[in-house]
Amino acid sequence: MQSKRDFKRQWILFSAKTLQCRIASLVCFCNISFVT
Structure with missing residues (x-):
């Protein structure tokens, strides 16, 4: 149970990073297309 909770927390951190x-x-893509 503890490992499952830890996995869930890791998944939330990972999805937030991605x-x-x-x-x-x-944003970079929009800036590049906006400039050109």
């Missing part, structure tokens, strides 16, 4: 990366890349 979401931040996705938003950052999206």
Whole structure:
């Protein structure tokens, strides 16, 4: 049970990281297309 909870927390952290990366890349892509 403890490992399952730990896995869930790790998954939330991982998804939050990937979401931040996705938003950052999206912003960079928008900036590049906006400039050109």
